[in-house]
Amino acid sequence: MGNCKYCGKPAGLLKSEHIECAEKYRNGKKLMIETAKEAALGRKDKETLQDWLSGIAAESYISTANIKLSLIEGFSKAVEQSLEDGVLSKEEENSLVQYKNQFSLTQDELDSHNGSYSRLAKAAILRDVLEGKIPERVKVQGQLPFNFQKDEKLVWLFTGVDYFEQRIRTHFEGGSQGVNIRVAKGVYYRVGAFRGNPVQTTETILADRGFLAITNKHIYFSGSTKKFRVQYNQIMEFTPYDDGIGIQKDSASAKPQVFKTGDGWFTYNIVVNLSRI
Structure with a gap:
């Protein structure tokens, strides 16, 4: 008789989980991500979010190691919702950036889930340009192979x-290698080879x-x-x-x-x- 992988209690013959425990686990994960999303959008207190997620995890048989993953997935869903109307407001951007900083999430961590941080940055840059501003948000580590002009951003x-x-390529169609034509005994006249008509393809x-x-x-x-x-x-x-x-x-x-x-x-x-x- 096996034990439930969620609660650790006997699950029955040839079983590894209770149906109720598995459902509680799935619902808990969804709730953690949804709660994190609401905090990223500024609809829930970011200061108490960690405690909320820890409580949900404890009640749903979820490892505390999954809390950070929920924070990342919540950010991704918040970015997706913010961009549903095609425009990222300044308020939405500020809330998302505060969330990122609050939980010390890196660009690589956030981009690992649907490229969410890069999507946020692109939306903010595009908003600046549409407002007639020249964005200066991109910071590059190392030397670029470009010689920018003065005041170029x-x-x-x-x-x-x-x-x-x-590219245009040319080949020839209808060409001939040339033939020998006998015009008298021991005398041959050669018709010369030609390349045919040029045909160009792009x-x-x-x-x-x-x-x-x-x-x-x-x-x-x-x-x-x-x-x-x-x-x-x-x-x-x-x-x-x-x-x-x-x-x-x-x-x-x-x-x-x-x-x-x-x-x-x-x-x-x-x-x-x-x-x-």
Whole structure:
């Protein structure tokens, strides 16, 4: 006869849990996350949250080690709810940041659950730009491979960005290797070889991978072989993609350039609105 993994009491033949205990455990976890979410949104006292979660955990057979996970998941759900209307208010941002600091949660810990901290930062940056402000929220450790201009501000940095270019390839169709035609005994006339008609095809290729920096003046890219910057007023068209953005420079010889950032919605909105400031 096995014992219940929740309450530790006998569970019956070939059983490892009581139905009631398992349900109490699941409901307790949900309540802990919901309570943490309400605190992150400023609807519940952050000072007493730890005690609330400890009490729920004790009544629901939940290990105290799960309290921090509940704090992280609660933050994630609070960010998700704050962004339901597409806009992050200053009050919502302040409450979420206070929550993060109150429980000493790191960016890596919060980003481990749906990238919630980065989503918060992006929403705050986009709000600043829409209000005509140049955000100065991004702090980079180490040296960047860019030479920013005077008074130029880094707004966002993407890493591991795939950069695509359009290439035109030419091949020939209908060519011949040439043939020998006998015109008299022992005399041959050779018809020369020709390459046929040229046929051009356009294809998009992965040209490089590297950093993509978004500033208040330019888009910068730095990869292993490709390094360039593009001023906003040189861009004729922005094309949104699910996972990136395409740009078309205002030049007769320019070809489309595509950057796969992993977040097309944010990339498109931030560069388009920066170009209008």
